[in-house]
Amino acid sequence: MGQYLQGTQKSVQAWTVHGLAVKAALQLGLQSRNASKSFPPLEQETRKRIWYGCVVLDRTLSMTFGRPSSIPDYYVRLELPSKRDFERSSAFVDDETSYLSVSFFNSTITLYKQLWNILDLLYGQNIGCDTPLSVSETVAHIFSMEQHLFTWERSLHPSLQLVSTTILNGMPLDQTSPSPQYFSWKFRVILTLRYLNLRVLLHRPVLVKFIAASRYPDRDQQDLKILQQIGMNTFNAAVVLIGAVWVYRDTALCNASMTAQAKKVQQYPARAVMALSKLDDGNRLIDRCRYSLEQFNKILVDPEADLEGLMPTLPALASARGSNPAADFSLSPIGMELGEFMMDDDLVAMIDKHGLLPHDAGSAYPL
Known part of the structure:
Protein backbone atom coordinates (compact mmCIF):
# COMPACT_ATOMS: atom_id res chain seq x y z
CA MET A 1 0.00 0.00 0.00
CA GLY A 2 2.86 2.36 0.79
CA GLN A 3 4.46 1.67 -2.58
CA TYR A 4 1.15 2.30 -4.32
CA LEU A 5 0.42 5.55 -2.48
CA GLN A 6 3.88 7.00 -3.10
CA GLY A 7 3.08 6.95 -6.80
CA THR A 8 -0.20 8.83 -6.35
CA GLN A 9 -1.09 12.35 -5.19
CA LYS A 10 -1.83 11.06 -1.68
CA SER A 11 1.45 12.10 -0.08
CA VAL A 12 0.08 12.30 3.44
CA GLN A 13 -1.36 8.81 3.30
CA ALA A 14 1.86 7.45 1.80
CA TRP A 15 3.89 8.84 4.69
CA THR A 16 1.42 7.57 7.31
CA VAL A 17 1.12 4.07 5.86
CA HIS A 18 4.89 3.80 5.50
CA GLY A 19 5.35 4.75 9.16
CA LEU A 20 2.95 1.99 10.19
CA ALA A 21 4.71 -0.50 7.93
CA VAL A 22 8.12 0.29 9.45
CA LYS A 23 6.73 -0.06 12.97
CA ALA A 24 5.18 -3.42 12.09
CA ALA A 25 8.39 -4.61 10.41
CA LEU A 26 10.44 -3.79 13.48
CA GLN A 27 7.88 -5.45 15.74
CA LEU A 28 8.08 -8.62 13.61
CA GLY A 29 11.87 -8.50 13.69
CA LEU A 30 12.22 -8.39 9.92
CA GLN A 31 15.46 -6.44 10.31
CA SER A 32 17.00 -9.13 12.52
CA ARG A 33 18.94 -12.16 11.30
CA ASN A 34 18.54 -13.80 14.71
CA ALA A 35 14.76 -13.29 14.76
CA SER A 36 14.40 -14.90 11.31
CA LYS A 37 16.68 -17.92 11.68
CA SER A 38 13.97 -20.06 13.28
CA PHE A 39 11.78 -19.76 10.16
CA PRO A 40 11.90 -22.01 7.07
CA PRO A 41 14.23 -20.82 4.26
CA LEU A 42 11.41 -19.53 2.08
CA GLU A 43 9.95 -17.43 4.90
CA GLN A 44 13.41 -16.12 5.82
CA GLU A 45 13.84 -14.88 2.25
CA THR A 46 10.34 -13.40 2.23
CA ARG A 47 10.96 -11.52 5.48
CA LYS A 48 14.25 -10.20 4.13
CA ARG A 49 12.68 -8.92 0.91
CA ILE A 50 9.85 -7.22 2.77
CA TRP A 51 12.37 -5.50 5.03
CA TYR A 52 14.37 -4.25 2.08
CA GLY A 53 11.13 -3.10 0.46
CA CYS A 54 10.57 -0.94 3.55
CA VAL A 55 14.15 0.38 3.35
CA VAL A 56 13.94 1.34 -0.32
CA LEU A 57 10.59 3.06 0.15
CA ASP A 58 11.93 4.85 3.23
CA ARG A 59 14.77 6.35 1.21
CA THR A 60 12.41 7.29 -1.61
CA LEU A 61 9.95 9.09 0.67
CA SER A 62 12.69 10.84 2.62
CA MET A 63 14.08 12.23 -0.64
CA THR A 64 10.67 13.12 -2.08
CA PHE A 65 9.16 14.78 0.99
CA GLY A 66 12.35 16.24 2.43
CA ARG A 67 11.84 14.54 5.78
CA PRO A 68 14.14 12.51 8.05
CA SER A 69 14.32 8.80 7.28
CA SER A 70 12.44 6.36 9.49
CA ILE A 71 15.06 3.60 9.17
CA PRO A 72 18.65 4.53 10.13
CA ASP A 73 21.31 3.03 7.90
CA TYR A 74 22.80 1.05 10.78
CA TYR A 75 19.51 -0.89 11.00
CA VAL A 76 20.19 -2.30 7.52
CA ARG A 77 22.54 -5.24 8.11
CA LEU A 78 20.94 -8.24 6.43
CA GLU A 79 22.56 -9.86 3.41
CA LEU A 80 20.98 -8.95 0.10
CA PRO A 81 18.05 -10.99 -1.27
CA SER A 82 18.90 -14.05 -3.36
CA LYS A 83 17.17 -16.29 -5.86
CA ARG A 84 16.81 -19.69 -4.18
CA ASP A 85 16.36 -23.06 -5.84
CA PHE A 86 13.18 -23.65 -3.83
CA GLU A 87 11.49 -20.68 -5.51
CA ARG A 88 9.44 -21.75 -8.48
CA SER A 89 9.24 -19.62 -11.58
CA SER A 90 5.70 -18.56 -12.39
CA ALA A 91 3.83 -19.25 -15.59
CA PHE A 92 4.41 -15.61 -16.58
CA VAL A 93 8.10 -15.19 -15.72
CA THR A 110 22.78 -0.72 -3.14
CA LEU A 111 22.05 2.44 -5.14
CA TYR A 112 19.76 3.70 -2.41
CA LYS A 113 22.54 3.04 0.09
CA GLN A 114 24.26 5.87 -1.77
CA LEU A 115 21.05 7.90 -1.57
CA TRP A 116 21.23 7.60 2.21
CA ASN A 117 24.83 8.84 2.13
CA ILE A 118 23.89 11.80 -0.06
CA LEU A 119 21.04 12.79 2.25
CA ASP A 120 23.37 12.40 5.22
CA LEU A 121 26.41 14.28 3.92
CA LEU A 122 24.79 17.04 1.87
CA TYR A 123 21.31 17.46 3.33
CA GLY A 124 21.81 16.70 7.03
CA GLN A 125 19.23 13.89 6.85
CA ASN A 126 16.56 16.58 6.29
CA ILE A 127 16.58 17.42 9.99
CA ASN A 233 28.50 18.47 -14.00
CA THR A 234 25.49 19.90 -12.18
CA PHE A 235 22.71 20.48 -14.65
CA ASN A 236 20.46 17.50 -15.48
CA ALA A 237 16.76 18.02 -14.65
CA ALA A 238 14.26 20.62 -15.79
CA VAL A 239 14.13 22.86 -12.71
CA VAL A 240 17.88 22.53 -12.23
CA LEU A 241 18.38 23.55 -15.85
CA ILE A 242 16.20 26.61 -15.36
CA GLY A 243 18.14 27.59 -12.26
CA ALA A 244 21.40 27.07 -14.13
CA VAL A 245 20.36 29.28 -17.02
CA TRP A 246 19.28 31.92 -14.53
CA VAL A 247 22.72 31.84 -12.93
CA TYR A 248 24.34 32.18 -16.35
CA ARG A 249 22.82 35.64 -16.66
CA ASP A 250 25.52 36.86 -14.32
CA THR A 251 28.53 36.73 -16.63
CA ALA A 252 30.89 37.24 -13.69
CA LEU A 253 29.86 33.84 -12.34
CA CYS A 254 30.49 31.78 -15.45
CA ASN A 255 33.20 31.25 -18.00
CA ALA A 256 32.68 31.05 -21.78
CA SER A 257 32.34 27.25 -21.97
CA MET A 258 29.65 27.23 -19.29
CA THR A 259 27.72 29.98 -21.07
CA ALA A 260 27.75 27.96 -24.31
CA GLN A 261 26.45 24.96 -22.39
CA ALA A 262 23.64 27.07 -20.96
CA LYS A 263 22.42 27.99 -24.42
CA LYS A 264 22.41 24.33 -25.37
CA VAL A 265 20.23 23.24 -22.45
CA GLN A 266 17.51 25.88 -22.87
CA GLN A 267 15.47 23.50 -25.03
CA TYR A 268 15.08 20.84 -22.34
CA PRO A 269 12.69 22.51 -19.84
CA ALA A 270 10.16 22.96 -22.66
CA ARG A 271 10.55 19.28 -23.51
CA ALA A 272 9.88 18.41 -19.87
CA VAL A 273 6.65 20.42 -20.01
CA MET A 274 5.59 18.47 -23.12
CA ALA A 275 6.38 15.16 -21.45
CA LEU A 276 4.38 16.05 -18.34
CA SER A 277 1.42 17.07 -20.49
CA LYS A 278 1.24 13.47 -21.74
CA LEU A 279 1.70 11.82 -18.34
CA ASP A 280 -1.30 10.69 -16.28
CA ASP A 281 -3.87 13.17 -17.56
CA GLY A 282 -5.93 14.69 -14.76
CA ASN A 283 -3.39 14.07 -11.99
CA ARG A 284 -3.40 17.28 -9.93
CA LEU A 285 0.19 16.83 -8.76
CA ILE A 286 1.50 16.45 -12.31
CA ASP A 287 -0.67 19.34 -13.54
CA ARG A 288 0.79 21.59 -10.87
CA CYS A 289 4.36 20.55 -11.65
CA ARG A 290 3.79 21.13 -15.36
CA TYR A 291 2.25 24.53 -14.82
CA SER A 292 5.06 25.63 -12.50
CA LEU A 293 7.60 24.55 -15.10
CA GLU A 294 5.72 26.53 -17.75
CA GLN A 295 5.97 29.66 -15.60
CA PHE A 296 9.64 29.16 -14.78
CA ASN A 297 10.40 28.45 -18.41
CA LYS A 298 9.22 31.94 -19.31
CA ILE A 299 12.23 33.44 -17.57
CA LEU A 300 14.52 31.72 -20.06
CA VAL A 301 13.16 33.78 -22.96
CA ASP A 302 12.63 37.04 -21.07
CA PRO A 303 15.93 38.72 -20.09
CA GLU A 304 14.06 41.15 -17.84
CA ALA A 305 12.15 38.47 -15.91
CA ASP A 306 12.43 38.60 -12.14
CA LEU A 307 12.67 35.07 -10.72
CA GLU A 308 12.21 36.18 -7.12
CA GLY A 309 9.19 38.23 -8.13
CA LEU A 310 7.69 35.21 -9.86
CA MET A 311 7.95 32.87 -6.87
CA PRO A 312 5.16 34.34 -4.66
CA THR A 313 2.76 34.59 -7.60
CA LEU A 314 2.87 30.95 -8.70
CA PRO A 315 -0.07 29.79 -6.52
CA ALA A 316 -2.17 32.72 -7.71
CA LEU A 317 -1.21 32.10 -11.32
CA ALA A 318 -2.17 28.48 -10.95
CA SER A 319 -5.54 29.45 -9.55
CA ALA A 320 -6.24 31.73 -12.50
CA ARG A 321 -5.06 29.31 -15.19
CA GLY A 322 -7.48 29.22 -18.12
CA SER A 323 -10.82 27.62 -17.38
CA ASN A 324 -9.45 25.23 -14.76
CA PRO A 325 -10.53 26.04 -11.21
CA ALA A 326 -8.00 26.46 -8.44
CA ALA A 327 -9.01 23.10 -7.01
CA ASP A 328 -7.40 21.40 -10.00
CA PHE A 329 -4.02 22.35 -8.60
CA SER A 330 -4.67 21.56 -4.96
CA LEU A 331 -2.72 18.58 -3.73
CA SER A 332 -5.15 18.11 -0.89
CA PRO A 333 -8.88 17.35 -0.82
CA ILE A 334 -9.21 19.94 1.94
CA GLY A 335 -7.82 22.76 -0.18
CA MET A 336 -4.46 23.06 1.58
CA GLU A 337 -1.01 22.89 0.02
CA LEU A 338 0.53 19.78 1.56
CA GLY A 339 4.06 20.52 0.39
CA GLU A 340 5.20 21.97 3.70
CA PHE A 341 5.26 21.35 7.43
CA MET A 342 2.11 22.35 9.26
CA MET A 343 2.22 24.71 12.20
CA ASP A 344 -0.07 24.40 15.22
CA ASP A 345 -2.27 27.27 14.05
CA ASP A 346 -2.68 25.62 10.64
CA LEU A 347 -3.81 22.40 12.26
CA VAL A 348 -6.32 24.12 14.54
CA ALA A 349 -7.74 26.11 11.63
CA MET A 350 -8.04 23.00 9.48
CA ILE A 351 -9.83 21.03 12.20
CA ASP A 352 -12.13 23.95 12.94
CA LYS A 353 -13.04 24.34 9.26
CA HIS A 354 -13.34 20.74 8.20
CA GLY A 355 -13.74 18.73 11.40
CA LEU A 356 -10.71 16.63 10.45
CA LEU A 357 -8.46 14.56 12.64
CA PRO A 358 -4.83 15.61 13.22
CA HIS A 359 -3.41 12.81 11.04
CA ASP A 360 -4.05 14.93 7.92
CA ALA A 361 -0.82 16.92 8.52
CA GLY A 362 1.22 17.95 5.50
CA SER A 363 4.58 16.89 4.10
CA ALA A 364 7.83 18.76 3.82
CA TYR A 365 9.00 20.55 0.74
CA PRO A 366 10.69 18.05 -1.57
CA LEU A 367 14.42 18.21 -2.03
Whole structure:
Protein backbone atom coordinates (compact mmCIF):
# COMPACT_ATOMS: atom_id res chain seq x y z
CA MET A 1 0.00 0.00 0.00
CA GLY A 2 2.86 2.36 0.79
CA GLN A 3 4.46 1.67 -2.58
CA TYR A 4 1.15 2.30 -4.32
CA LEU A 5 0.42 5.55 -2.48
CA GLN A 6 3.88 7.00 -3.10
CA GLY A 7 3.08 6.95 -6.80
CA THR A 8 -0.20 8.83 -6.35
CA GLN A 9 -1.09 12.35 -5.19
CA LYS A 10 -1.83 11.06 -1.68
CA SER A 11 1.45 12.10 -0.08
CA VAL A 12 0.08 12.30 3.44
CA GLN A 13 -1.36 8.81 3.30
CA ALA A 14 1.86 7.45 1.80
CA TRP A 15 3.89 8.84 4.69
CA THR A 16 1.42 7.57 7.31
CA VAL A 17 1.12 4.07 5.86
CA HIS A 18 4.89 3.80 5.50
CA GLY A 19 5.35 4.75 9.16
CA LEU A 20 2.95 1.99 10.19
CA ALA A 21 4.71 -0.50 7.93
CA VAL A 22 8.12 0.29 9.45
CA LYS A 23 6.73 -0.06 12.97
CA ALA A 24 5.18 -3.42 12.09
CA ALA A 25 8.39 -4.61 10.41
CA LEU A 26 10.44 -3.79 13.48
CA GLN A 27 7.88 -5.45 15.74
CA LEU A 28 8.08 -8.62 13.61
CA GLY A 29 11.87 -8.50 13.69
CA LEU A 30 12.22 -8.39 9.92
CA GLN A 31 15.46 -6.44 10.31
CA SER A 32 17.00 -9.13 12.52
CA ARG A 33 18.94 -12.16 11.30
CA ASN A 34 18.54 -13.80 14.71
CA ALA A 35 14.76 -13.29 14.76
CA SER A 36 14.40 -14.90 11.31
CA LYS A 37 16.68 -17.92 11.68
CA SER A 38 13.97 -20.06 13.28
CA PHE A 39 11.78 -19.76 10.16
CA PRO A 40 11.90 -22.01 7.07
CA PRO A 41 14.23 -20.82 4.26
CA LEU A 42 11.41 -19.53 2.08
CA GLU A 43 9.95 -17.43 4.90
CA GLN A 44 13.41 -16.12 5.82
CA GLU A 45 13.84 -14.88 2.25
CA THR A 46 10.34 -13.40 2.23
CA ARG A 47 10.96 -11.52 5.48
CA LYS A 48 14.25 -10.20 4.13
CA ARG A 49 12.68 -8.92 0.91
CA ILE A 50 9.85 -7.22 2.77
CA TRP A 51 12.37 -5.50 5.03
CA TYR A 52 14.37 -4.25 2.08
CA GLY A 53 11.13 -3.10 0.46
CA CYS A 54 10.57 -0.94 3.55
CA VAL A 55 14.15 0.38 3.35
CA VAL A 56 13.94 1.34 -0.32
CA LEU A 57 10.59 3.06 0.15
CA ASP A 58 11.93 4.85 3.23
CA ARG A 59 14.77 6.35 1.21
CA THR A 60 12.41 7.29 -1.61
CA LEU A 61 9.95 9.09 0.67
CA SER A 62 12.69 10.84 2.62
CA MET A 63 14.08 12.23 -0.64
CA THR A 64 10.67 13.12 -2.08
CA PHE A 65 9.16 14.78 0.99
CA GLY A 66 12.35 16.24 2.43
CA ARG A 67 11.84 14.54 5.78
CA PRO A 68 14.14 12.51 8.05
CA SER A 69 14.32 8.80 7.28
CA SER A 70 12.44 6.36 9.49
CA ILE A 71 15.06 3.60 9.17
CA PRO A 72 18.65 4.53 10.13
CA ASP A 73 21.31 3.03 7.90
CA TYR A 74 22.80 1.05 10.78
CA TYR A 75 19.51 -0.89 11.00
CA VAL A 76 20.19 -2.30 7.52
CA ARG A 77 22.54 -5.24 8.11
CA LEU A 78 20.94 -8.24 6.43
CA GLU A 79 22.56 -9.86 3.41
CA LEU A 80 20.98 -8.95 0.10
CA PRO A 81 18.05 -10.99 -1.27
CA SER A 82 18.90 -14.05 -3.36
CA LYS A 83 17.17 -16.29 -5.86
CA ARG A 84 16.81 -19.69 -4.18
CA ASP A 85 16.36 -23.06 -5.84
CA PHE A 86 13.18 -23.65 -3.83
CA GLU A 87 11.49 -20.68 -5.51
CA ARG A 88 9.44 -21.75 -8.48
CA SER A 89 9.24 -19.62 -11.58
CA SER A 90 5.70 -18.56 -12.39
CA ALA A 91 3.83 -19.25 -15.59
CA PHE A 92 4.41 -15.61 -16.58
CA VAL A 93 8.10 -15.19 -15.72
CA ASP A 94 10.83 -17.61 -16.74
CA ASP A 95 13.73 -18.57 -14.48
CA GLU A 96 16.22 -16.26 -16.21
CA THR A 97 13.95 -13.25 -15.72
CA SER A 98 13.34 -14.24 -12.10
CA TYR A 99 17.08 -14.22 -11.38
CA LEU A 100 17.43 -10.89 -13.19
CA SER A 101 14.59 -9.43 -11.16
CA VAL A 102 16.42 -10.22 -7.92
CA SER A 103 19.61 -8.65 -9.31
CA PHE A 104 17.59 -5.57 -10.26
CA PHE A 105 16.17 -5.34 -6.73
CA ASN A 106 19.64 -5.67 -5.22
CA SER A 107 21.03 -3.00 -7.54
CA THR A 108 18.29 -0.63 -6.36
CA ILE A 109 19.06 -1.45 -2.72
CA THR A 110 22.78 -0.72 -3.14
CA LEU A 111 22.05 2.44 -5.14
CA TYR A 112 19.76 3.70 -2.41
CA LYS A 113 22.54 3.04 0.09
CA GLN A 114 24.26 5.87 -1.77
CA LEU A 115 21.05 7.90 -1.57
CA TRP A 116 21.23 7.60 2.21
CA ASN A 117 24.83 8.84 2.13
CA ILE A 118 23.89 11.80 -0.06
CA LEU A 119 21.04 12.79 2.25
CA ASP A 120 23.37 12.40 5.22
CA LEU A 121 26.41 14.28 3.92
CA LEU A 122 24.79 17.04 1.87
CA TYR A 123 21.31 17.46 3.33
CA GLY A 124 21.81 16.70 7.03
CA GLN A 125 19.23 13.89 6.85
CA ASN A 126 16.56 16.58 6.29
CA ILE A 127 16.58 17.42 9.99
CA GLY A 128 17.19 21.10 9.30
CA CYS A 129 19.58 21.88 12.16
CA ASP A 130 23.03 21.74 10.53
CA THR A 131 25.15 24.75 9.63
CA PRO A 132 25.35 25.06 5.82
CA LEU A 133 28.42 23.39 4.35
CA SER A 134 31.16 25.50 2.86
CA VAL A 135 31.83 25.29 -0.87
CA SER A 136 34.97 23.22 -0.35
CA GLU A 137 33.16 20.77 1.96
CA THR A 138 30.30 20.42 -0.51
CA VAL A 139 32.66 19.78 -3.40
CA ALA A 140 34.67 17.22 -1.38
CA HIS A 141 31.50 15.27 -0.55
CA ILE A 142 30.33 15.39 -4.15
CA PHE A 143 33.62 14.06 -5.50
CA SER A 144 33.60 11.27 -2.91
CA MET A 145 30.01 10.29 -3.74
CA GLU A 146 30.74 10.39 -7.46
CA GLN A 147 33.39 7.72 -6.88
CA HIS A 148 30.90 5.58 -4.95
CA LEU A 149 28.37 5.89 -7.77
CA PHE A 150 31.03 4.98 -10.30
CA THR A 151 31.86 1.85 -8.29
CA TRP A 152 28.16 0.98 -8.10
CA GLU A 153 27.79 1.35 -11.86
CA ARG A 154 30.76 -0.93 -12.52
CA SER A 155 29.23 -3.61 -10.27
CA LEU A 156 26.02 -3.88 -12.31
CA HIS A 157 25.07 -7.20 -13.89
CA PRO A 158 25.78 -7.13 -17.67
CA SER A 159 22.03 -7.30 -18.34
CA LEU A 160 21.43 -4.30 -16.06
CA GLN A 161 23.97 -1.83 -17.46
CA LEU A 162 22.84 1.79 -17.64
CA VAL A 163 21.53 3.06 -20.97
CA SER A 164 21.67 6.28 -22.94
CA THR A 165 19.27 7.74 -25.48
CA THR A 166 21.66 6.61 -28.21
CA ILE A 167 21.45 3.03 -26.99
CA LEU A 168 17.67 3.20 -26.70
CA ASN A 169 17.34 4.54 -30.23
CA GLY A 170 19.25 1.49 -31.43
CA MET A 171 17.14 -0.98 -29.47
CA PRO A 172 15.83 -3.86 -31.63
CA LEU A 173 12.18 -3.42 -32.51
CA ASP A 174 11.38 -6.99 -31.50
CA GLN A 175 12.18 -6.19 -27.82
CA THR A 176 8.64 -5.03 -27.14
CA SER A 177 6.99 -8.24 -25.90
CA PRO A 178 7.60 -9.96 -22.52
CA SER A 179 10.84 -11.97 -22.68
CA PRO A 180 14.15 -12.02 -20.76
CA GLN A 181 15.50 -9.40 -23.19
CA TYR A 182 12.41 -7.24 -22.80
CA PHE A 183 12.67 -7.24 -19.00
CA SER A 184 16.39 -6.57 -19.24
CA TRP A 185 15.68 -3.37 -21.23
CA LYS A 186 12.94 -2.39 -18.81
CA PHE A 187 15.16 -2.86 -15.75
CA ARG A 188 18.02 -0.97 -17.40
CA VAL A 189 15.83 2.04 -18.14
CA ILE A 190 14.44 2.13 -14.59
CA LEU A 191 17.89 1.84 -13.03
CA THR A 192 19.19 4.57 -15.32
CA LEU A 193 16.41 6.95 -14.28
CA ARG A 194 17.02 6.21 -10.60
CA TYR A 195 20.75 6.76 -11.06
CA LEU A 196 20.25 10.08 -12.88
CA ASN A 197 17.84 11.20 -10.19
CA LEU A 198 20.56 10.63 -7.59
CA ARG A 199 23.05 12.54 -9.73
CA VAL A 200 20.66 15.51 -9.79
CA LEU A 201 20.25 15.30 -6.02
CA LEU A 202 24.01 15.01 -5.57
CA HIS A 203 24.88 18.08 -7.66
CA ARG A 204 21.92 20.21 -6.65
CA PRO A 205 23.82 21.86 -3.73
CA VAL A 206 26.29 23.24 -6.27
CA LEU A 207 23.48 25.07 -8.04
CA VAL A 208 22.26 26.37 -4.68
CA LYS A 209 25.76 27.72 -4.04
CA PHE A 210 25.77 29.38 -7.48
CA ILE A 211 22.43 31.05 -6.82
CA ALA A 212 23.64 32.21 -3.40
CA ALA A 213 26.77 33.65 -5.02
CA SER A 214 24.69 35.52 -7.60
CA ARG A 215 22.90 37.39 -4.80
CA TYR A 216 26.02 38.92 -3.29
CA PRO A 217 28.39 41.19 -5.26
CA ASP A 218 31.13 40.70 -2.63
CA ARG A 219 31.20 36.91 -3.17
CA ASP A 220 34.31 34.97 -2.26
CA GLN A 221 36.43 34.65 -5.40
CA GLN A 222 38.09 31.43 -4.20
CA ASP A 223 34.71 29.80 -3.64
CA LEU A 224 33.59 31.06 -7.04
CA LYS A 225 36.63 29.50 -8.71
CA ILE A 226 35.84 26.13 -7.12
CA LEU A 227 32.22 26.35 -8.25
CA GLN A 228 33.22 27.15 -11.81
CA GLN A 229 35.50 24.11 -11.93
CA ILE A 230 32.71 21.65 -11.13
CA GLY A 231 29.65 23.55 -12.35
CA MET A 232 29.52 21.75 -15.69
CA ASN A 233 28.50 18.47 -14.00
CA THR A 234 25.49 19.90 -12.18
CA PHE A 235 22.71 20.48 -14.65
CA ASN A 236 20.46 17.50 -15.48
CA ALA A 237 16.76 18.02 -14.65
CA ALA A 238 14.26 20.62 -15.79
CA VAL A 239 14.13 22.86 -12.71
CA VAL A 240 17.88 22.53 -12.23
CA LEU A 241 18.38 23.55 -15.85
CA ILE A 242 16.20 26.61 -15.36
CA GLY A 243 18.14 27.59 -12.26
CA ALA A 244 21.40 27.07 -14.13
CA VAL A 245 20.36 29.28 -17.02
CA TRP A 246 19.28 31.92 -14.53
CA VAL A 247 22.72 31.84 -12.93
CA TYR A 248 24.34 32.18 -16.35
CA ARG A 249 22.82 35.64 -16.66
CA ASP A 250 25.52 36.86 -14.32
CA THR A 251 28.53 36.73 -16.63
CA ALA A 252 30.89 37.24 -13.69
CA LEU A 253 29.86 33.84 -12.34
CA CYS A 254 30.49 31.78 -15.45
CA ASN A 255 33.20 31.25 -18.00
CA ALA A 256 32.68 31.05 -21.78
CA SER A 257 32.34 27.25 -21.97
CA MET A 258 29.65 27.23 -19.29
CA THR A 259 27.72 29.98 -21.07
CA ALA A 260 27.75 27.96 -24.31
CA GLN A 261 26.45 24.96 -22.39
CA ALA A 262 23.64 27.07 -20.96
CA LYS A 263 22.42 27.99 -24.42
CA LYS A 264 22.41 24.33 -25.37
CA VAL A 265 20.23 23.24 -22.45
CA GLN A 266 17.51 25.88 -22.87
CA GLN A 267 15.47 23.50 -25.03
CA TYR A 268 15.08 20.84 -22.34
CA PRO A 269 12.69 22.51 -19.84
CA ALA A 270 10.16 22.96 -22.66
CA ARG A 271 10.55 19.28 -23.51
CA ALA A 272 9.88 18.41 -19.87
CA VAL A 273 6.65 20.42 -20.01
CA MET A 274 5.59 18.47 -23.12
CA ALA A 275 6.38 15.16 -21.45
CA LEU A 276 4.38 16.05 -18.34
CA SER A 277 1.42 17.07 -20.49
CA LYS A 278 1.24 13.47 -21.74
CA LEU A 279 1.70 11.82 -18.34
CA ASP A 280 -1.30 10.69 -16.28
CA ASP A 281 -3.87 13.17 -17.56
CA GLY A 282 -5.93 14.69 -14.76
CA ASN A 283 -3.39 14.07 -11.99
CA ARG A 284 -3.40 17.28 -9.93
CA LEU A 285 0.19 16.83 -8.76
CA ILE A 286 1.50 16.45 -12.31
CA ASP A 287 -0.67 19.34 -13.54
CA ARG A 288 0.79 21.59 -10.87
CA CYS A 289 4.36 20.55 -11.65
CA ARG A 290 3.79 21.13 -15.36
CA TYR A 291 2.25 24.53 -14.82
CA SER A 292 5.06 25.63 -12.50
CA LEU A 293 7.60 24.55 -15.10
CA GLU A 294 5.72 26.53 -17.75
CA GLN A 295 5.97 29.66 -15.60
CA PHE A 296 9.64 29.16 -14.78
CA ASN A 297 10.40 28.45 -18.41
CA LYS A 298 9.22 31.94 -19.31
CA ILE A 299 12.23 33.44 -17.57
CA LEU A 300 14.52 31.72 -20.06
CA VAL A 301 13.16 33.78 -22.96
CA ASP A 302 12.63 37.04 -21.07
CA PRO A 303 15.93 38.72 -20.09
CA GLU A 304 14.06 41.15 -17.84
CA ALA A 305 12.15 38.47 -15.91
CA ASP A 306 12.43 38.60 -12.14
CA LEU A 307 12.67 35.07 -10.72
CA GLU A 308 12.21 36.18 -7.12
CA GLY A 309 9.19 38.23 -8.13
CA LEU A 310 7.69 35.21 -9.86
CA MET A 311 7.95 32.87 -6.87
CA PRO A 312 5.16 34.34 -4.66
CA THR A 313 2.76 34.59 -7.60
CA LEU A 314 2.87 30.95 -8.70
CA PRO A 315 -0.07 29.79 -6.52
CA ALA A 316 -2.17 32.72 -7.71
CA LEU A 317 -1.21 32.10 -11.32
CA ALA A 318 -2.17 28.48 -10.95
CA SER A 319 -5.54 29.45 -9.55
CA ALA A 320 -6.24 31.73 -12.50
CA ARG A 321 -5.06 29.31 -15.19
CA GLY A 322 -7.48 29.22 -18.12
CA SER A 323 -10.82 27.62 -17.38
CA ASN A 324 -9.45 25.23 -14.76
CA PRO A 325 -10.53 26.04 -11.21
CA ALA A 326 -8.00 26.46 -8.44
CA ALA A 327 -9.01 23.10 -7.01
CA ASP A 328 -7.40 21.40 -10.00
CA PHE A 329 -4.02 22.35 -8.60
CA SER A 330 -4.67 21.56 -4.96
CA LEU A 331 -2.72 18.58 -3.73
CA SER A 332 -5.15 18.11 -0.89
CA PRO A 333 -8.88 17.35 -0.82
CA ILE A 334 -9.21 19.94 1.94
CA GLY A 335 -7.82 22.76 -0.18
CA MET A 336 -4.46 23.06 1.58
CA GLU A 337 -1.01 22.89 0.02
CA LEU A 338 0.53 19.78 1.56
CA GLY A 339 4.06 20.52 0.39
CA GLU A 340 5.20 21.97 3.70
CA PHE A 341 5.26 21.35 7.43
CA MET A 342 2.11 22.35 9.26
CA MET A 343 2.22 24.71 12.20
CA ASP A 344 -0.07 24.40 15.22
CA ASP A 345 -2.27 27.27 14.05
CA ASP A 346 -2.68 25.62 10.64
CA LEU A 347 -3.81 22.40 12.26
CA VAL A 348 -6.32 24.12 14.54
CA ALA A 349 -7.74 26.11 11.63
CA MET A 350 -8.04 23.00 9.48
CA ILE A 351 -9.83 21.03 12.20
CA ASP A 352 -12.13 23.95 12.94
CA LYS A 353 -13.04 24.34 9.26
CA HIS A 354 -13.34 20.74 8.20
CA GLY A 355 -13.74 18.73 11.40
CA LEU A 356 -10.71 16.63 10.45
CA LEU A 357 -8.46 14.56 12.64
CA PRO A 358 -4.83 15.61 13.22
CA HIS A 359 -3.41 12.81 11.04
CA ASP A 360 -4.05 14.93 7.92
CA ALA A 361 -0.82 16.92 8.52
CA GLY A 362 1.22 17.95 5.50
CA SER A 363 4.58 16.89 4.10
CA ALA A 364 7.83 18.76 3.82
CA TYR A 365 9.00 20.55 0.74
CA PRO A 366 10.69 18.05 -1.57
CA LEU A 367 14.42 18.21 -2.03
